[in-house]
Amino acid sequence: MKPFTRRNFAAALAAGATLPNLSADQQQQPARPAGATDAQPDPNTSVMPGMRGGTIAVIQPFDGPIEFKRSDVPLQAQPFPMTQVRLLPGVFKDAEEWNRAYMQRLPEDRLARNFLVNAGIASDAKPLGGWEQDTAGRAGELRGHFTGHYLSAAAFLSASTGDAEIKAKGDQMVADLAKCQAKLNNSGYLSAFPIEWFDRLDARKPVWAPFYTIHKIMAGMFDMYQTGGNKQALDVLLGMANWADQWTASKSEEHMQSILTTEYGGMGETLYNLAAVTNDDRWAKAGDRFTKKAFFNPLAMRRDELRGLHSNTHIPQVLAAARRYEISGDSRFQEVADFFFDTVSKSRTYVTGGTSNGEGWLVQPGLLGHELKIYGAPECCCSYNMLKLARHLYGWSPQPSYFDYYEHTLLNMRLGTIHP
DSSP states (O other), X not given: OOOOOHHHHHHHHHXXXXXXXXXXXXXXXXXXXXXXXXOOOBTTTTBOTTSOOSOOOOOOTTOSOXXXXXXXXXXXXXXXXXXXXXXXXSHHHHHHHHHHHHHHHSOHHHHHHHHHHHTTOOOOSOOOSGGGXXXXXXXXXXXXXXXXXXXXXXXXXXXXXXXXXXXXXXXXHHHHHHHHHHHHXXXXXXOSSOTHHHHHHHTTOOOOOHHHHHHHHHHHHHHHHHTTOOHHHHHHHHHHHXXXXXXXXXXXXXXXXXXXXXXXXXXXXXXXXXHHHHTOHHHXXXXXXXXXXXXXXXXXXXXXXXXXXBHHHHHHHHHHHHHHHHHHOOHHHHHHHHHHHHHHHHHSBOTXXXXXXXXXXXXXXXXXHHHHTTTOXXXXXXXXXXXXXXXXXXXHSOOHHHHHHHHHHIIXXXXXXXXX
16 A cells, blocks of 8 residues: 555545545544534534634734833844944045034024023023924924934034034033023923923823924933933933823823824834833833824734824834834834834835825825825935834844845935035
8 A cells, every 4th residue: 555645645535535544543533522412514614513603803912001021132233333433435425524514503502592491591592493493383393303303413423423523512512401401390301392382282282293302302312322422411311201201101091092193203212222221111111101002003913004194203103113122022013113114115115215205105005106196205304214214123134135225215315415
């Protein structure tokens, strides 16, 4: 008799042939329990009689409370410190020098002016325009935002060039903002706008983006500490984190999720970064309160439901998920970051590497031509944040495809954003 294999077993089934006789011990069946019947599966349901068929409701990955437990994930690749890298002559060096000149032209006293005035400290400096304008109404509700960006830039530029002037300007700004924080004397609160704007946020009344702006300042302080070597910046950041922790801890889960429908950017990312450098889980638990479950749940189930979302305020939330995974090992957050990058980079990205249109994702995946007819202008801030996400993913798995994406997007979407 031929050997009894999976292949001839399948062939016998297909031909309707009689299967080879089984040995006696193979024929033995376990004893049937008392009361057993000869019930057969229902061919319409593939379920035995008496068993319940169908499915259960969809289980949301982030349905219940989020609990933090520190467990660092070993990275497969890490960047060189910026102090060990210098650019040689070329287009990137040109951009660095244009940026350096721009930063040198911005007066420190004007960058700090709105913070001083908000804290009741006199300033003769003229307020900057744009996001920093000190005016009533929506146009002035992002003030302090650009100053946070400047702190980050000062840290990175001084580390990557050794520019002592920029470092001194960044250090002076940290000292000035520390004075404002001390004068306000409100659990570490620091901003260029009144704290009452958070009362409006809490009451779900119109206000542009107070946490989005606070995040820029916190991120600037973190960068000044971590990259710029300014220890006072860590003290200021710890104060701001203390205030944010207290404010969010007082809200119910349901109310906090409602608050998260207003732009808040990368609050979670900076709090997770702070937890990592201080080894204090308190800040990670505060960061967890900024998990927007309605945004994360579809991503964790590998579903693209990005249509209609404001792009550049949601990508930083995915950066927070990536950082959360790295300090906890929680695979739900990894899935959010991994699938988000996959769907955006493959189905929502133009040939330049840019994503979004009119600051949003306007259509379902893969139909970029339709929204291009309406606006035709990807927001370059999105590309900056997508590059940050690519760095996380490359650290987990150093695949060339991530660096191909990085190089392409850096050259086509970021290099041209600074020019004389």
